[in-house]
Amino acid sequence: xxxxxxxxxxxxxxxxxxVADADLVDLCSRCGxxxxxxxxxxxxxxxxxxxxxxxxxxxxxLNGTLEATEKYRExxxxxxLCGQCTENCPNGVETEQIVLRARSKxxxxxxxxxxxxxxxxxxxKDNGRLNWFAGWLSISQRLGLRSLARKTxxxxxxxxxxxxxxxxxxxxxxxxxxxxxxxxxGRVKIKVGYFTGCLSQYVxxxxxxxxxxxxxxxxxxxxxxxxxxxxxxxxxxxxxANSAALARMxxxxxxxxxxxxxxxxxxxxxxTWQNRYPELLGKELPFKVMDISQFLAQWxxxxxxxxxxxxxxxxxxxxPCHLARHMRVRExxxxxxxxxxxxxxxEMQEADxxxxxxxxxxxxxxxxxxxxxxxxxxxxxxTGARIVATGCPSCRLQLARLLQxxxxxxxxxxxxxxxx
Amino acid sequence: MALFTQLGKIAGEHNVFxxxxxxxxxAYDGSYHLHLPDVVVKPQSVEQxxxxxxxxxxxxxxxxxxxxxxxxxxxxxxxxxxxxLVLTDLDRIxxxxxANQVAVVEPGVITGQLQAVxxxxxxxxxxxxxxxxxxTIGGNIAECAxxxxxxxxxxxxxxxxxxxxxTPTGDLIHTGGKTIKNVTGYDLTRLMVGSEGTLGIVTKAIxxxxxxxxxxxxxxxxxxDLLQASEAILDVFHSGVTPATMEIMxxxxxxxxxxxxxxRLPLDAEAILLIEVDxxxxxxxxxxxxxxxxxxxHRARSVETAGTAEERNRLWxxxxxxxxxxVKLKPTKISEDATVPRAQVPAMIKRLQHIREKYxxxxxxxxxxxxxxxxxxxxxxxxxxxxxxxxxxxxGEIFQAALELGGTLSGEHGIGLMKAPYMQAExxxxxxxxxxxxxxxxxxxxxLNPGKIFLA
Numbered sequence: 001x002x003x004x005x006x007x008x009x010x011x012x013x014x015x016x017x018x019v020a021d022a023d024l025v026d027l028c029s030r031c032g033x034x035x036x037x038x039x040x041x042x043x044x045x046x047x048x049x050x051x052x053x054x055x056x057x058x059x060x061x062l063n064g065t066l067e068a069t070e071k072y073r074e075x076x077x078x079x080x081l082c083g084q085c086t087e088n089c090p091n092g093v094e095t096e097q098i099v100l101r102a103r104s105k106x107x108x109x110x111x112x113x114x115x116x117x118x119x120x121x122x123x124x125k126d127n128g129r130l131n132w133f134a135g136w137l138s139i140s141q142r143l144g145l146r147s148l149a150r151k152t153x154x155x156x157x158x159x160x161x162x163x164x165x166x167x168x169x170x171x172x173x174x175x176x177x178x179x180x181x182x183x184x185x186g187r188v189k190i191k192v193g194y195f196t197g198c199l200s201q202y203v204x205x206x207x208x209x210x211x212x213x214x215x216x217x218x219x220x221x222x223x224x225x226x227x228x229x230x231x232x233x234x235x236x237x238x239x240x241a242n243s244a245a246l247a248r249m250x251x252x253x254x255x256x257x258x259x260x261x262x263x264x265x266x267x268x269x270x271x272t273w274q275n276r277y278p279e280l281l282g283k284e285l286p287f288k289v290m291d292i293s294q295f296l297a298q299w300x301x302x303x304x305x306x307x308x309x310x311x312x313x314x315x316x317x318x319x320p321c322h323l324a325r326h327m328r329v330r331e332x333x334x335x336x337x338x339x340x341x342x343x344x345x346x347e348m349q350e351a352d353x354x355x356x357x358x359x360x361x362x363x364x365x366x367x368x369x370x371x372x373x374x375x376x377x378x379x380x381x382x383t384g385a386r387i388v389a390t391g392c393p394s395c396r397l398q399l400a401r402l403l404q405x406x407x408x409x410x411x412x413x414x415x416x417x418x419x420x
Numbered sequence: 421m422a423l424f425t426q427l428g429k430i431a432g433e434h435n436v437f438x439x440x441x442x443x444x445x446x447a448y449d450g451s452y453h454l455h456l457p458d459v460v461v462k463p464q465s466v467e468q469x470x471x472x473x474x475x476x477x478x479x480x481x482x483x484x485x486x487x488x489x490x491x492x493x494x495x496x497x498x499x500x501x502x503x504x505l506v507l508t509d510l511d512r513i514x515x516x517x518x519a520n521q522v523a524v525v526e527p528g529v530i531t532g533q534l535q536a537v538x539x540x541x542x543x544x545x546x547x548x549x550x551x552x553x554x555x556t557i558g559g560n561i562a563e564c565a566x567x568x569x570x571x572x573x574x575x576x577x578x579x580x581x582x583x584x585x586x587t588p589t590g591d592l593i594h595t596g597g598k599t600i601k602n603v604t605g606y607d608l609t610r611l612m613v614g615s616e617g618t619l620g621i622v623t624k625a626i627x628x629x630x631x632x633x634x635x636x637x638x639x640x641x642x643x644x645d646l647l648q649a650s651e652a653i654l655d656v657f658h659s660g661v662t663p664a665t666m667e668i669m670x671x672x673x674x675x676x677x678x679x680x681x682x683x684r685l686p687l688d689a690e691a692i693l694l695i696e697v698d699x700x701x702x703x704x705x706x707x708x709x710x711x712x713x714x715x716x717x718h719r720a721r722s723v724e725t726a727g728t729a730e731e732r733n734r735l736w737x738x739x740x741x742x743x744x745x746x747v748k749l750k751p752t753k754i755s756e757d758a759t760v761p762r763a764q765v766p767a768m769i770k771r772l773q774h775i776r777e778k779y780x781x782x783x784x785x786x787x788x789x790x791x792x793x794x795x796x797x798x799x800x801x802x803x804x805x806x807x808x809x810x811x812x813x814x815x816g817e818i819f820q821a822a823l824e825l826g827g828t829l830s831g832e833h834g835i836g837l838m839k840a841p842y843m844q845a846e847x848x849x850x851x852x853x854x855x856x857x858x859x860x861x862x863x864x865x866x867x868l869n870p871g872k873i874f875l876a
Binding site: 026027028029030031032033035036045046047048053056057060065066069071072075089090091 | 437439440441442444445446448449450451452462488489490506508509530532551553554555677740741743744745746747748751753
């Protein structure tokens with residue numbers, strides 16, 4: 001992170017609330033340019049749903065014009081935190097930051113809903129309980145309880161929606177299948193930590209194994225310590241306290257392992273580490289944070305050779321918001337994909353437009369999330385590619401779910417899964 | 421029956437907002453004022469608009485028509501509560517008639533999107549307000565929006581051939597048509613354009629299109645002296661060139677957009693001119709040479725041509741970013757658009773510099789210098805009462821200067837809320853009374869956008 005940004009974060013830290021808040025919202029000139037890019041606004045077409053509306057709503061909460069009502073909470077929940085408005089704003093107004101602060105204020109004033117409170121407070125910080133829960137879920141899925149529940153319609157409708165979005169869990173969590181330290185075949189060129197994230201840990205374990213293998217093949221010693229949820233689900237719900245607690249636990253785990261670089265294969269985890277942890281903790285991280293594709297572009301020389309033209313399969317790439325805009329990783333995954341023999345990379349339209357998943361947004365606003373995702377699906381289908389790669393497991397779940405609904409025979413993978 | 425319920429019956433409940441939080445999101449526009457509507461409604465058809473206007477007349481409720489809410493004079497603000505009538509859902513391009521070079525559109529169509537669609541077919545809709553990516557044709561017509569291309573191509577009024585509109589008493593009428601010539605009765609089309617939503621609600625517009633210029637070239641000329649730059653502007657016209665655009669930015673404006681523009685803009689310059697010439701390629705080359713010569717004659721430090729479309733786009737992004745980016749200096753932006761005859765631009769710039777010094781204000785000068793439509797923007801903090809008093813005095817002097825130089829209060833933003841107190845100074849009492857009588861006779865119940873253009 002650049003020194004300039006760090007200063008900014010420091011200011012926010014020390015000034016605590018009013019002044020810095022005012023500076024954030026006063027940057028908005030109300031020009032309305034965000035109306036041309038906001039994916040939520042494109043669907044709902046009303047001012048409360050666009051970035052300008054959110055910024056003015058927060059300003060009104062700060063100066064007491066509006067109160068933290070249920071309606072207010074509802075309107076503030078309609079943000080993907082995709083960052084597209086900020087990227088297109090003449091003043092770079094940080095709507096995402098403003099929405100997170102608004103949500104945090106709402107939690108301060110009236111707390112979290114029961115389920116979220118218990119998940120953030122008790123489940124995410126306790127791997128024993130989390131593993132037990134995931135194990136139980138995985139077994140029940142494999143025993144066919146899921147199809148039974150679907151057929152009998154036994155679940156009440158809010159739970160049914162959540163159940164439908166729930167991915168199939170792996171039989172065994174990733175970290176229980178990997179050693180704590182993985183050594184490279186030859187000399188140790190660098191010592192990296194692998195932050196598996198919850199989705200590689202419990203859902204996409206094959207991707208997690210690929211990441212660990214490829215890291216070690218590229219000459220890295222890979223440390224995989226005991227670790228926890230990155231905290232973004234809690235933070236996006238406004239629960240700063242629990243996300244800060246998770247940040248502290250995670251930083252401690254990798255700091256004591258003395259890693260030089262922390263590797264993520266999940267865009268959300270990576271950007272939380274890179275952009276949110278320094279602010280939550282009030283200090284810089286003791287190591288660099290890199291997305292796996294970024295790391296390989298710098299360290300994995302073996303993956304940059306393109307072999308001579310064979311009949312190739314088309315692959316297209318979807319930019320996760322957290323990777324493209326938050327971690328500024330756009331080129332590396334594309335270079336990686338283009339370098340794989342037998343694959344031909346083809347760009348889709350609006351590759352960096354949000355797919356609509358946005359973590360728990362898809363639970364709260366399932367129908368809207370699907371509508372936003374549909375536009376992405378159209379763009380994917382238009383490429384004619386048989387494979388779509390993306391560096392974010394949350395996007396991956398959304399794309400796979402929507403493609404399945406269309407009966408489209410298109411594989412959704414992490415770019416790393418395509419490396420031999 | 422409550423207003424909310426009646427509106428719900430007309431437009432559907434989900435198209436009516438009554439919560440304070442939702443209404444708050446229609447209390448602002450691109451200016452810095454705030455006025456909360458009592459209710460917000462998004463009609464889905466012309467029939468619904470007619471019903472809403474009749475309901476408003478029956479119940480004596482004021483109606484404030486609104487597009488994307490990007491106006492800079494407070495024209496759409498619900499200054500008396502009432503109904504905020506949001507027209508963005510009527511957004512179909514109904515017809516593009518290539519043979520007659522005419523487009524028929526609904527009021528919620530976004531200006532930039534219309535431009536993209538007609539340009540694909542080799543046609544051109546020139547008006548280009550800074551907010552063209554989001555602003556609507558309906559709003560453009562209400563305010564008679566202009567933009568940089570005004571100098572060569574004119575403004576919105578020059579492209580509106582006919583209208584369908586709902587009158588303030590709820591009748592549906594049409595004006596003009598697809599023909600270039602039309603002298604059948606009063607020119608109501610022209611009267612409606614720029615009437616700021618006080619005389620009717622546009623529900624359909626017939627727009628004139630022209631052939632898309634084959635070639636566009638953009639020149640960036642850098643000056644060490646603001647007045648020299650303004651002299652160069654006149655020289656370009658003397659040389660026989662009518663540039664497509666002729667924009668000026670002063671040192672403060674350059675600073676505000678330097679990030680968007682990248683390294684192309686020099687931070688130590690006192691002024692830059694952004695000039696475009698367009699037309700047939702061979703003519704463009706000759707005009708380009710003449711423009712460069714004029715600038716150099718007036719001691720331009722450098723004159724460069726934007727090489728690629730991307731470079732050109734970047735310069736324009738930077739130019740359009742000036743207005744929004746000024747709030748980086750201070751939160752309250754007072755955007756003026758006092759306009760003078762082109763030959764008075766150097767004199768006007770001198771007067772503005774004098775006002776800036778006299779009141780010790782952040783006064784940024786930029787705008788469409790080629791048509792005399794400058795945008796002196798004052799950047800202040802509304803929480804600072806002393807500063808705001810100086811702002812008010814300075815604004816008064818800006819208007820006075822423009823009028824003394826043979827100009828006008830507003831070139832393209834409209835009178836709205838903010839310039840209403842100065843109307844009489846430009847029009848005189850009988851002139852203003854004549855306008856008022858037009859408003860009174862068309863809107864006897866004073867339903868449509870009351871409190872705008874005229875002081876209460």
